[in-house]
Amino acid sequence: MTLTSFPFLLFAAVTVLLYYLVPKRGQWIVLLTASGLFYAAAGGWYLPFILVTILTTFFLARIIERRAKADEDYIAAHKADMEKDARKAYKAAGKKKRFRILTAGLILNFGILAVLKYTGFTLSIVNDILGLFTPNALTVPSLILPLGISFYTFRSTAYLIDVYRGKAQASRNLGKYALFISFFPAVMQGPICRYNDLAMQFDTPHKAEWDNLSAGLLRVLWGFFKKLVVADTLMAAVKTIVGTPEDFGGMYVLLLIILYSAVIYGDFTGGIDITIGLSRMLGLKLTENFNRPFSSRSTAEYWNRWHITMGSWFTDYVFYPLSICPSMQKLTKWSRAHLGKAVGMRFPVYLATLVTWFLTGLWHGASWNFIVWGVLNGVIILISRECEPLYKRFRERFPRLTSSAFYGGFMCVRTFFLMGAVRILDCYRDVPVTFKAFASMFYDFSHWGDLIDGSVMDKLGITLPVWILVGLATLLIFFVSRSGKDTPVADRLSLRPVLWTLVALGLAITVMIFGSYGIGFDAGDFIYGQF
């Protein structure tokens, strides 16, 4: 049941209705029941895995918090007769014990994710190596991959780490905690909400309010529009180009960069719009996952605007701990002493950056194309950082040019194509094929004539009216995104009920006509749902 399927719409409508009909203190139970049913409908065998994650992180967090409190109480009681060093040593010993409990929880939960998601990939590498020596290969087992496992594992481990760090209070209510992990609108593709941002909202009673219902519903429709009218329509052209790369080189690869950027934007931001919109209808505020990513002037800025909750997860729980861990500090000291201060300062940070991006790639999928995609992103960010003094000199030398709108636009377009070029690794899913296709843009000019004589439309199987429709839809998305910079358009429209009704009807009709939506029709799966 994808977020754009008819059964999901019905399911969501019934849930919203029941949510507001039951006594306020039972609202979270309605959501927990709905989340359980939604998850069970995806596959009964998925349930034990998510239950193990819920139970282990819930109870380990309670133990960690109880021990931290006991240590604090002991120090408070013995403050007068404890020296500063003794106090520090006691604290350090307690922290070490809690760290062991945390580590056990992390190993167990990341272990489940690793076994289910990466066993096939690991065995295929082993088989490739064994193939050099023997014709016998290891059997690659077909393992199930529970719905949203990458997302709920990240949510639960972040919670456990936050409790260990003293940033979050351990949950006292197993049911509410289970809801936080399995909350059905967000379980498939995020956003990866933090416990402090979402779980407390389940304690608050929510009244059916026009603002939330109207703005939420409009955002859900907007998500449908992005996904069904733009992403799913253009996906057909993307599949054609990627299906036979030998026939679609040169200009078509450039076109692929643009088209796939529109597809992934419509698909992922559309899905998140549905999630956040539906949650808003329930009176819940989820963390935003996008902030006009295609207006970024640099790669680093892009990653602060695209899939924000994933980026902040990797920054908080991988990059920082890795960069400042004792062994990395030792490495810093060693590299400073042997390689000089300039290299010494960079080396550990750059190493941590590359490891973080390697893991980001691996999180997206168990295949080489995602790993290369991740590492390439890290390399580009590091090169940009090294080039910063050059950019700075350029800005000082040409202040008028670099502060102009033209230069700003150029930077955005440059970032768009740079990120788009790296992203096509996700399309071809084969590293050599991707690099060959990318290179063809610079030597194969034979297809440019297709743009002039219009045969590009026939070859990609999309007619002129559809191109015009998608073009207009993309322009609309661009302007809505721009004008919603301060206050989201859906909130502004909620204040004008007549206009709101017209826009909502217009969107619904457009989706039904152009998105080929209706009973029995199930749209394409969400790309991020696979991760």
Place this chain on the structure above:
Amino acid sequence: MNELISILTELHDDVDFTTETGLIENGILNSLDIVSIITEVSDRFDVTIPAEEIMPENFDSAEALWALICRLDED
């Protein structure tokens, strides 16, 4: 405090760290700068800043960072 200012100035010599109070909010320090600062602080002040203390309010100004160093040293 002066030594901390000199660490920060080595990273961004065009910023007045004695008055700037939006180092994170205004995007002056990025994640790579923060790691460099933590490494330098550990080296020069013998104070370890743990990952849980990496939050905007501790790094938004030299004063806030100095307060953090003093607190961790006291703890």
